[in-house]
Amino acid sequence: MGTLGLTGLGLLSPGILQAGKEDNKPPNILFITLDDLNDWTSVLDPKAPIKTPNIERLAKRGTLFTHAYCASAACNPSRTAILTGLRPTTSGVYGNKADWRKALPDAVTIPQHFMAHGYRTEGAGKIFHHHYGGAFHDKASFHDFLMMPDPPDAPMPKKKLNGLAKYGSPNTDWGPWPADEADAIDVRTADYVIRSLRKKHDKPFFLAAGIFRPHMPFFAPQRFFDLYPSDNVTMPEILEGDIDDLPSGASKLLKSKKWFFKELMEIEAESPGTWKEAVRGYQASATFADAQVGRILDALDKSNYADNTIIVLWSDHGYHLGEKEHWEKFALWEKTNHVPFIIAAPGITHPDTHCDKPVSLLDIYPTLIELCSLKAKPELDGISLMPLLRNPEAEWTRPALMTYMRGNHAVRDERWRYILYADGTEELYDHQNDPNEWTNVAGDPKNKQAINRLKRWLPTTEAPPAPDMKRPKT
Numbered sequence: 346m347g348t349l350g351l352t353g354l355g356l357l358s359p360g361i362l363q364a365g366k367e368d369n370k371p372p373n374i375l376f377i378t379l380d381d382l383n384d385w386t387s388v389l390d391p392k393a394p395i396k397t398p399n400i401e402r403l404a405k406r407g408t409l410f411t412h413a414y415c416a417s418a419a420c421n422p423s424r425t426a427i428l429t430g431l432r433p434t435t436s437g438v439y440g441n442k443a444d445w446r447k448a449l450p451d452a453v454t455i456p457q458h459f460m461a462h463g464y465r466t467e468g469a470g471k472i473f474h475h476h477y478g479g480a481f482h483d484k485a486s487f488h489d490f491l492m493m494p495d496p497p498d499a500p501m502p503k504k505k506l507n508g509l510a511k512y513g514s515p516n517t518d519w520g521p522w523p524a525d526e527a528d529a530i531d532v533r534t535a536d537y538v539i540r541s542l543r544k545k546h547d548k549p550f551f552l553a554a555g556i557f558r559p560h561m562p563f564f565a566p567q568r569f570f571d572l573y574p575s576d577n578v579t580m581p582e583i584l585e586g587d588i589d590d591l592p593s594g595a596s597k598l599l600k601s602k603k604w605f606f607k608e609l610m611e612i613e614a615e616s617p618g619t620w621k622e623a624v625r626g627y628q629a630s631a632t633f634a635d636a637q638v639g640r641i642l643d644a645l646d647k648s649n650y651a652d653n654t655i656i657v658l659w660s661d662h663g664y665h666l667g668e669k670e671h672w673e674k675f676a677l678w679e680k681t682n683h684v685p686f687i688i689a690a691p692g693i694t695h696p697d698t699h700c701d702k703p704v705s706l707l708d709i710y711p712t713l714i715e716l717c718s719l720k721a722k723p724e725l726d727g728i729s730l731m732p733l734l735r736n737p738e739a740e741w742t743r744p745a746l747m748t749y750m751r752g753n754h755a756v757r758d759e760r761w762r763y764i765l766y767a768d769g770t771e772e773l774y775d776h777q778n779d780p781n782e783w784t785n786v787a788g789d790p791k792n793k794q795a796i797n798r799l800k801r802w803l804p805t806t807e808a809p810p811a812p813d814m815k816r817p818k819t
């Protein structure tokens with residue numbers, strides 16, 4: 346992908362590189378998150394089947410990072426890393442049940458840091474991990490917050506829409522739901538954000554929109570399913586025998602996750618077309634999530650805040666739909682870790698700019714600090730992306746680092762993905778020649794130098810796993 350919109354860069358001086366500087370008003374923040382949205386989307390790949398026209402609209406306002414990666418491919422460790430700025434190896438928050446707040450009682454989250462600088466913080470939906478009826482949410486981070494119900498789609502359909510009563514949990518479902526669009530969780534989340542944008546704010550605001558889709562169950566109103574007719578669903582490109590060159594570390598890490606795709610394939614053998622309907626559900630849910638982003642952007646543009654609001658959009662991690670015989674996340678491959686990530690900062694980013702450097706969602710916190718001139722926090726693990734917002738082709742030697750459960754890491758630079766598992770086994774993929782990560786070339790002696798170079802970025806210490814949260818009594 347090319348780099349656009351650099352004209353006029355020479356006219357910028359550090360003195361004006363601060364949003365809202367002209368009238369001395371601190372910039373507002375619109376913080377939009379998506380759940381489980383991967384890179385099979387038109388914003389990151391114009392040939393991809395999943396249509397994301399509104400996220401593309403946002404990308405045209407600022408900088409789209411085409412090679413952005415989560416810190417960990419599961420909701421809780423990824424979101425904890427983004428919101429506290431600390432990677433799992435620092436916090437010990439590796440799994441979806443780790444009690445992140447107990448592990449980090451003194452951590453100041455991004456919204457808390459804005460609060461300390463006089464901001465009003467509001468939000469709705471899924472910002473922190475959603476589990477145990479919202480027990481992972483951080484009340485201290487928001488002046489006002491609209492919680493998701495548990496389950497988010499309550500009331501759930503009386504019977505599973507996919508008809509697969511014995512497959513997975515009630516959440517392992519897909520189909521058109523609810524009948525009235527206004528009842529959809531993400532419509533309610535977007536409504537809250539739109540109401541906030543219509544208010545008169547006396548203070549600068551940090552406004553968080555936690556869109557839940559395309560997280561499972563893959564529910565979306567009927568009109569989004571109509572965009573992906575059953576007789577014309579694009580399926581993921583899959584190489585037969587792709588898993589044959591995976592090392593022992595991969596199977597150990599994913600042992601407990603294998604049932605999902607294995608059982609789906611057993612059902613598929615009995616009822617051909619089931620897999621296709623699941624993929625269709627993901628596609629419809631993703632475009633539904635995108636539509637909520639569009640509603641929020643429309644509201645911002647109609648508000649008094651359009652010219653003085655920095656927009657950040659990210660997905661907490663990617664998603665597999667059968668690639669490498671895997672479903673969901675919880676892995677260290679590109680498909681599970683590569684995410685949409687956009688920053689549009691009036692007066693700073695240039696419209697319709699692509700930055701191809703590898704970056705981490707951990708970098709959001711330090712970047713916002715620099716964008717808004719907040720007090721520095723040197724303890725954060727990420728680094729400010731300001732040099733890349735100024736010039737997307739600036740020199741950038743740092744690769745993105747990903748961790749999933751203690752001892753398993755991936756390093757992604759502009760060309761390679763290197764994975765080291767807890768048992769010492771490795772994978773290496775050459776994205777220049779193998780964008781699907783089909784051929785593990787870690788064993789090829791001529792790649793030894795590349796591996797040694799990437800290994801230097803692995804963490805040298807790893808915090809012990811934080812204890813899991815006990816299920817609260819209801």
Ligand SMILES: [Ca+2]
Nearest residue numbers: 380381420661
């Ligand atoms: Ca997620």
Ligand SMILES: [Ca+2]
Nearest residue numbers: 587590783784
């Ligand atoms: Ca392979």
